[in-house]
Amino acid sequence: MNVHFTEEQKMLQQAFREFAEEYLAPNAAKWDEEHSCPTELFPLVGELGVLGIFVPEEYGGVGLGHVERIIAMEEFGRASAGFTTFLFAHQLAVGAMNDFGTEEQKKQYLPGMCDGTAIWSLAVTEPGGGTDLYNHKVTAEKDGDDYIINGRKCFLTNSHNCDYCIVTAKTGVNEKGRNILSAFIVPMDNEGIKPGRLENKSGMRGSLTGDMILTNCRVPASAMLGADGKGAQIALKEIGEIGRASMSAICVGIMKACIEEGVKFANDRIIYGKPLAKIQAIQWHIAEMRLNYEIGRALIYRAACYKDEGQATTLWNGMAKLFGTRAAVESAQHCIELMGGYGVITEYPVDRYMRDALAAISPGGTNEVHKMVIAADTLKTFA
Ligand SMILES: Cc1cc2nc3c(=O)[nH]c(=O)nc-3n(C[C@H](O)[C@H](O)[C@H](O)COP(=O)(O)OP(=O)(O)OC[C@H]3O[C@@H](n4cnc5c(N)ncnc54)[C@H](O)[C@@H]3O)c2cc1C
Incomplete structure (x- = not known):
């Protein structure tokens, strides 16, 4: 594991930062206010290589790894956590296609996913509970050479702006009585699929999150992603690895933004005839934010290195996400506290940072889930 950036990674970081400064930072407040998602920037992000950064070049990707992907998520997350949520939700599907697609599916879809x-979008969560994965109510029934999908998905990002949706559905029950899940590629021009309710989120408002309704949605058997019965594995791997890691990196970006905002404010604000930054109590807020940021970064880049090395990442992504979401909320609070009354004036971005940090807690698995994973590993490893 090597968390020091190579020269190439430093250049990428610079390119991603410049893109974020030019296209994301100036518009982040507007997207947040309007709860809009700037899909017109999507091809530009494709051109930059971010969408398929970890996909092999033969399928239209850049052929790099997850450290590079996390660099993009951190830099973009610092400028607009909402917009970055739009991107990583797409990458959930890219990961699913790359990891589980047949050769034919990869050749057909990955180039357009990357450019x-x-x-x-990837639709796994249902109203009956995202954590209770196997309790799927969405079904896919075989009908000749086709499958017919019925049911309702909720909370999926890109629900109202996607061209394709990967839908997990129950295709049977195993001998132990547990639902067998499979995943299907559904183009949005299929008349059996329609976005439903659009959620009015408190944070991550540069992305659209809502329901997807499937009504007698007929797809050919060739629309099944990979093999029958792979749905749970696809959901756990992509949400657990791409989703969890992305949210952690976005939170690191939020923490950096909090530090920058706090430092600027502390230097500019004059109180008792001197900058606020001279007051020791204010410096403690700055120290706490810095500590949060550095620990959050260390955890997520370590997890990304493990992923690139082909090692298990469940534990490290879980720790990075649990710490990252908590620390981002805490950092936003430190920033608000050091700014006094200005901290809650929406002219400043820190109110958005707080809402984005709170909205990062559930996607990619909740804190309770991460604690279960961390505890199980710790009880085994430290016994
Ligand atoms: C901004 C945003 C974007 C999202 N994007 C997507 C997406 O693109 N695709 C998608 O499929 N989903 C998406 N989700 C859904 C997300 O994955 C779910 O919110 C998450 O899995 C939790 O599911 P839930 O909200 O149904 O909560 P529940 O599963 O109902 O959990 C409620 C509470 O119970 C706790 N809990 C549940 N089970 C246990 C247990 N066994 N032990 C202890 N505690 C437990 C949870 O930790 C939580 O605190 C998104 C959500 C948000 C907020």
């Missing part, structure tokens, strides 16, 4: 021709 930004088509926006994708």
Whole structure:
């Protein structure tokens, strides 16, 4: 494991930062206010190589790894956590296609997923509970050479702006009585699929999150992603690895933004005839934010290195996400506290940072889930 950036990674970081400064930072407050998602930027992000950064070049990707992907998520997250949520939700589907697609499916879909021709979503969560994965009510029933999908998905990002949706559905029950899940590629021009309710989120408002309704949605058997019965594995791997890691990196970006905002404010604000930054109590807020940021960064880049090395990442992504979401909320609070009354004036971005940090807690698995994973590993490893 090597968390020091190579020269190439430093250049990428610079390129991603410049893109974020030019296209994201100036518009983040507007997207947040309007709860809008700037899909017109999607092909530009494709051109930059971010969408398929970890996809092999033969399928239209850049052929790099997850450290590079996390660099993009951190830099973009610092400028607009909402917009970055739009991107990583697409990457959930890219990961699913790359890891589980047949050769034919990869050749057909990955180039357009990487260059930004088509926006994708991954619909796993259902109203009956995201954590209770196997309790799927969405079904896919075989009908001749086709499958017919019925049911309702909720909380999926890119629900109202995707061109394709990967839908997990129950295709049977195993001998132990547990639902067998499979995943299907559904183009949004299929008349059996329609976005439903659009959620009015408190944070991550540069992305759209809502329901997807499937009504007698007929797809050919070739629309099944990979093999029958792979749905749970696809959901756990992509949400657990791409989703969890992305949210952690976005939170690191939020923490950096909190530090920058706090430092600027502390230097500019004059109180008792001197900058606020001279007051020791204010410096403690700054120290706490810095500590949060450095620990959050260390955890997520370590997890990304493990992923690139082909090692298990469940524990490290879980720790990075649990710490990252908590620390981002805490950092936003430190920033608000050091700014006094200005901290809650919406002219400043820190109110958005707080709402974005809170909205990062559930996607990619809740804190309770991460604690279960961390505890199980710790009880085994430290016994
Ligand atoms: C901004 C945003 C974007 C999202 N994007 C997507 C997406 O693109 N695709 C998608 O499929 N989903 C998406 N989700 C859904 C997300 O994955 C779910 O919110 C998450 O899995 C939790 O599911 P839930 O909200 O149904 O909560 P529940 O599963 O109902 O959990 C409620 C509470 O119970 C706790 N809990 C549940 N089970 C246990 C247990 N066994 N032990 C202890 N505690 C437990 C949870 O930790 C939580 O605190 C998104 C959500 C948000 C907020």
